[in-house]
Amino acid sequence: MNVEIVVIGDELLIGQVVDTNSNWIAREMNKIGWEITEITTVRDRETEMLSAFEQAFSRVDIVLVTGGLGPTKDDITKQTLCEFFGGKLVLDESVLRDVEELLAKRKLKMNASTRSQAMVPDVCTVIQNAVGTAPVMWFEKGGKVLVSMPGVPLEMKHVMVNEVIPRLVARFHDDSSILHYTCLVKNYTESALSEFLTDFEAQLPECVKLAYLPNPGVVRLRLTARGRGGENLQHQLDVQISKLNTLLGDNIFCHQDTTVAGAVGLLLKKQHKTIATAESCTGGNIAHQLTLIPGSSTYFKGSVVSYANEVKERVLGVNKNDIEIYGAVSQPVVEQMARGVQRLVDTDCAIAVSGIAGPGGGTPEKPVGTVWIAVVCGDKLYSEMFVFGNNREYNIERATHRALLAMVKMLTEN
């Protein structure tokens, strides 16, 4: 089945909020073999929303709408859906009771605007929203379905998993499948890899596609098989996976669709090793990325974010003289940070980063973006310097990425 998403909200079009809902919905749809073919993001304006609904319906049978369902005046999705499907807003007693219950549980009072949440189009089926006050609405027209859901990610996810997906699957019987295999490849740039895989790509069967998702120092390769009849498709995909693995060997360091932090976790788990981090410019982001992975407590023990030099000295035992002579962003300091946190937290491995994220703090010798990275594993130590760019967020992200990649290399090549 092909599905489109319509995302509603001024906040998305002035850049105040990043739409992460569509990404999540796409993954969930993929799991049941359905594809998102287009995403349209529109403002809280009636004509623009109507046009988006109309066009999506002209292309696909299922349209998932998120956002614009708040109790405030700027949200007009409900009224616009009435207009589109030809209905009017009426008070739904059962929604009202749900809202009352939810408010009571949260020790909040009902007022005119929360009460307005119980006004729903008389031409839809209301689906209970157990975790919020905005109604979830199911519309049908000419055999096609539009489901309107709140934009709050928690609420949307809850109703999608518990209500919307089961109903969609029951409503649209479909035996098409979509299968993905993703792996992480090191030691190749995107273009070197694509050259190396030219013959492999040329021999792929019609139903299997190869895609490259590059990141500095790592390429995510994705094989996607689309078609009907699950088992044969899986077999066709497996044949290609096996060929790819023969071609790339140890350059594939992870056979799952995960982050580099996830790959580090899988390697640590396999090797029964523990890890800690000592972070200056990355400010805890490496620890954060490592601990986003479920089950990371089996290998991740702890971290020290040593922003101030006195924390580097006092907590991590970095030599004060070395900081004075070489500066906080230097090879001796970052190596001592790595050794220091390995000792303090008592782990097998450690990652340390010290750099200048910017916008301030740069000098002619060490411009903003200069970052030293050290990784240790037992007695082994490796350190490297990078010079990224001028953007603080980017420098933090890139330093995090490079530090985790250095740990991958330490765990796979030594």
Add this chain to the structure above:
Amino acid sequence: MNVEIVVIGDELLIGQVVDTNSNWIAREMNKIGWEITEITTVRDRETEMLSAFEQAFSRVDIVLVTGGLGPTKDDITKQTLCEFFGGKLVLDESVLRDVEELLAKRKLKMNASTRSQAMVPDVCTVIQNAVGTAPVMWFEKGGKVLVSMPGVPLEMKHVMVNEVIPRLVARFHDDSSILHYTCLVKNYTESALSEFLTDFEAQLPECVKLAYLPNPGVVRLRLTARGRGGENLQHQLDVQISKLNTLLGDNIFCHQDTTVAGAVGLLLKKQHKTIATAESCTGGNIAHQLTLIPGSSTYFKGSVVSYANEVKERVLGVNKNDIEIYGAVSQPVVEQMARGVQRLVDTDCAIAVSGIAGPGGGTPEKPVGTVWIAVVCGDKLYSEMFVFGNNREYNIERATHRALLAMVKMLTEN
């Protein structure tokens, strides 16, 4: 000026990558008074891309396209733009030289696929991409402009700021303005706030709009003024900002469009206070959020991520008996973590969090999602328990948010 964005890439529609480019572009456009009116995300398919270009051009004069420009076979944006504007791909010697130079700088070799980056449509003006190999292409048709840029955020941002925006501004003279004022409000739910502000909203002039962006425990309020003639518009907005401030008083704890972490930073800076964090289930994310803010080194000194209990004891000085009696996720432990890191890092304030992010680790008494938060400032201490949900990422995010909000209250109410 109204602008549309067309985002290209299968990876966005299968949920492998979140589109953060559009958000960034929207902000930059807003700065020059231009508006993004629609974002369309399509797959790497010719017909779908053509239809997206056509529809965008039917609505606006400027279309910004990102993605689909990699050197690999799955990227067909260049060919499709040739089709759309009626041209063919030709080798551009100056692009070839740029690619050669860039590769030499990165110590990489040219191959067939990087060489193909120098093939560009003969119906466009090529703009130099100083930070990548993908060409940036400027097309014109019937007085309308389409600019195609790489999807790699760093490259796109670099060419937008340095090349595309200056050229767009020179090409389209426009004196319309868009002004935003955003503030952060505590102590109100979205619906209570909207009820409280009913009269305020009713008296707003036509050119000023009010919008609510709710988050648990905090509502971001945004006033947007749109129109021509900058000065009068600013005055009209200022009048409404002043009314809003009179109405809400101290409930507005931040007058900038920033994160709660950013608001904590502003408060600390104003009060000349320093901060540290001790994190268990949030795994360094609070430190990360605090250090994302430029200039945070003036108030943020350091953190300890104490995932393992022995780190809580040994580094933060939490009483081993208390961990055994009350558990690691408990009021005594989280309070000792806060005091411990305040002492260790030697700061005025500290935030501590201990919780069960899940999916493992829950018990009937302490289910997954149980989180204890403590904030300290000098001698003052406040701690509170929350029970969030089952989703690990959500629990980390929500715990981070609530902990930072608790710090806001500590800094504004005591």
